[in-house]
Amino acid sequence: MTTGRKQPRTWTGKPADGAAQTAPGAAPGTFLSDFALPNLDGHMLRVSDQVGHPYILLFVDTTCGPSEDVLRELARLRRKPGSTIPKVIIAAAGDGMAIRELALRYETGPDVVCQDDHELITFYQVPATPAAYLVDEGRRTVGNLAIGKHAVIGSLRGKREPGPAKNRAGDATPVGRNQRIRLTGGDWAPEVTFSAPEGYSISLTAQRGRRILLVFWSTACPFCDDIAAPIARLPKEITPVIIGRSGETRSAAFAGLLYGTQERSEVSDAFNLYATPSAVLIDPSGRLERDPVSGVSAVRALLASLPA
Numbered sequence: 684m685t686t687g688r689k690q691p692r693t694w695t696g697k698p699a700d701g702a703a704q705t706a707p708g709a710a711p712g713t714f715l716s717d718f719a720l721p722n723l724d725g726h727m728l729r730v731s732d733q734v735g736h737p738y739i740l741l742f743v744d745t746t747c748g749p750s751e752d753v754l755r756e757l758a759r760l761r762r763k764p765g766s767t768i769p770k771v772i773i774a775a776a777g778d779g780m781a782i783r784e785l786a787l788r789y790e791t792g793p794d795v796v797c798q799d800d801h802e803l804i805t806f807y808q809v810p811a812t813p814a815a816y817l818v819d820e821g822r823r824t825v826g827n828l829a830i831g832k833h834a835v836i837g838s839l840r841g842k843r844e845p846g847p848a849k850n851r852a853g854d855a856t857p858v859g860r861n862q863r864i865r866l867t868g869g870d871w872a873p874e875v876t877f878s879a880p881e882g883y884s885i886s887l888t889a890q891r892g893r894r895i896l897l898v899f900w901s902t903a904c905p906f907c908d909d910i911a912a913p914i915a916r917l918p919k920e921i922t923p924v925i926i927g928r929s930g931e932t933r934s935a936a937f938a939g940l941l942y943g944t945q946e947r948s949e950v951s952d953a954f955n956l957y958a959t960p961s962a963v964l965i966d967p968s969g970r971l972e973r974d975p976v977s978g979v980s981a982v983r984a985l986l987a988s989l990p991a
Contacts, residue, residue: 707808707809707810707811707827707922708808708810708814708816708828709816709828710824711824711826711827712823713823713824714821715730715807715816715818715822715823715824716730716806717730717731718730720796720797720798720803721796721797722794722796723782723783723786723793723795723797726793728796730772730822731822733770733772733818733822734820734821734822736769736770737769737817738769738770738771738772739769739770739815739816739817739818739838739839740772740774740807740818741757741771741772741814741815741835742773742774742776742803742804742807742809742815743773743774743776743785743812743813744775744804744812744813744876744884744886744889745778745781745782746876746884746886747876747883747884747886748878748884749812749813749832749878749882749883750812752813752832752836752882753835753836753839754773754785754788754789754791755789756836757789757791758789758790758791760840761790768839769817771791771794771839772795772796773791774795774798774803774804775795775796775798776798776803776804776812779797782795782797800891801888801889801891804889805891805893808828809828809830809889810830810885810889810890810922810941811831811883811884811885811941812883812884812889813831813835813883813884814828814829814830814831814835814883815828815835815838815839817829817838830881830883831881831882833881833882865955865975866955866963866971867971867974868971868972868974869970869971870970870971871969871970871971872895872897872963872970873887873953873954874886874887874888875887875949875950875953876888877926877943877944877945877946877950878943878944878946879942879943880932880944885924885941887965887969888969890922890924890969891968892967893920893922894921894922894964894966894967894972895922895923895964895965896914896917896921896962896964896965897924897926897954897962897963897964897965898923898925898960898961898982899926899950899951899956899958899960900925900926900927900934900937900960901927901928901959902927902928902931902932902934903959906960906979907934907959908934908936909979909983910962910982910986911936911937912936913983913987914937914940914986916986917986917989918989921964921989922941923941924941924942924943925940925943926942926943926944926945926950927943927944928944928945929944929945929946929947930944954975960978960979960982961975961978962975962976962981962982962985962986963975964985964989
């Protein structure tokens with residue numbers, strides 16, 4: 684990496700007067716803090732240099748399939764005659780060579796900055812990839828953060844509030860068991876990435892800097908929805924992430940929360956947790972704050988121990 688990187692370390696973004704954060708990401712009207720990172724040509728790229736014209740700040744990850752779908756659509760839109768798509772700055776996470784390969788494949792141009800360790804995704808309060816902020820001429824966010832390939836592609840096409848994506852249902856995959864040692868409080872959380880039906884990927888590594896409550900849920904569990912109400916009362920500094928099984932549709936009780944599915948019990952395998960409901964509390968550094976818990980009574984007790 685080129686020397687002279689200026690990575691943002693403290694969030695100084697200020698919401699517009701009266702703006703409330705009712706969805707993941709920065710509140711609408713937030714003045715974005717600056718960063719200075721090298722682009723693919725080796726020149727420094729800064730948010731502060733973009734004042735005077737609107738642009739889209741797009742977050743992708745080389746390990747995220749939906750991110751590649753967004754880059755493919757971006758390339759198509761740019762080739763379309765009469766295209767009026769605004770400037771797009773891409774904050775890419777992943778291996779540097781993989782980022783360059785994606786940039787070449789989808790003709791992104793040089794406006795791509797590489798993150799060493801998801802620092803921009805963490806800093807700009809992005810919980811999943813792909814995601815995008817529409818930023819106005821004065822460096823303020825317009826509307827909520829778009830999350831998932833359907834919402835992000837809608838933003839690229841000029842749609843501020845895209846409709847909900849259709850869920851692609853499939854056969855539920857049974858969860859197996861293994862003999863791995865169960866994690867305990869103080870252990871590092873495994874680095875896992877899983878997909879959501881809405882078309883985005885959730886990476887636990889990208890959640891560094893937040894307190895995460897990871898909840899294993901299933902439609903086949905008659906008690907799982909009993910924990911929805913106490914989850915809704917959690918303090919704002921704790922981000923709930925619900926994990927279902929492949930082919931399951933999220934319960935209405937968890938509407939508005941980050942929700943992903945595991946195809947072949949990969950997340951259950953990583954945490955050695957197969958019962959539902961189960962919960963894991965992860966601190967901002969990426970360590971388990973305490974032992975994982977399983978069963979509705981244990982999960983409810985964990986939620987009750989957290990300040991409202």
